[in-house]
Amino acid sequence: MKKRKRVPVLSPRQERSFWRKVCKTEAPVLGRATTPCWVWTGAKMHTNYNYGQVNLHPHGLFLAHVVSLVLSGVTQPQDHEDVAHSCDNPPCVRPDHLSFGTHKDNMVVVRGDLCPRGHPYSIRPDDGSQRCLVCNAVQIREAYRIRMLDPQLAAKERERGRIRMRERRARLKHPCSCGCGKPAIRNYAPGHNPGSRNP
Numbered sequence: 001m002k003k004r005k006r007v008p009v010l011s012p013r014q015e016r017s018f019w020r021k022v023c024k025t026e027a028p029v030l031g032r033a034t035t036p037c038w039v040w041t042g043a044k045m046h047t048n049y050n051y052g053q054v055n056l057h058p059h060g061l062f063l064a065h066v067v068s069l070v071l072s073g074v075t076q077p078q079d080h081e082d083v084a085h086s087c088d089n090p091p092c093v094r095p096d097h098l099s100f101g102t103h104k105d106n107m108v109v110v111r112g113d114l115c116p117r118g119h120p121y122s123i124r125p126d127d128g129s130q131r132c133l134v135c136n137a138v139q140i141r142e143a144y145r146i147r148m149l150d151p152q153l154a155a156k157e158r159e160r161g162r163i164r165m166r167e168r169r170a171r172l173k174h175p176c177s178c179g180c181g182k183p184a185i186r187n188y189a190p191g192h193n194p195g196s197r198n199p
Helices: 012-020 064-071 103-111 133-149 151-172
Strands: 053-055 061-063 082-085 098-101
Touching (some): 053 064, 061 064, 064 082, 133 151
Antiparallel strands (some): 082 098
């Protein structure tokens, strides 16, 4: 497991600089939060859900919401802990919208117990991830129905399947086990008996 970088103790100047980049006015109330968000207006991570980030020189970059929690007096997060937003708003740094927990806890906080269409989530036992089996089945049936209603799309799907099968067979071909040298997908070429050199 990757070790989490510990948030250092901020100097008064760094703390003032941090809070200057937080907008506490004119923010909506989102998700399960009961109070408006405090939105981070500084630099953001463009590759990671648009979370705010702050450079605490010389220690490097840190997520703004983690720094906010540590500044509010909460202990440092453990290596296995994530920070969950009850508002489901990545740029929010309001400490009472944030809590530590495992990835599974975070998914429950963000998603809740029901999918957007009101069905209960099922939880996979191996990794704790949630998914809605009802919506998943509906999507599969809808994709199948569309393929069946559109003959051109169905023909394209069949052709793609044939191409994939030909490519798979080409990768799996090897010499026949009977020693004849003909290509075989399984142990023996079609029509060859084990131990026989003739088809």
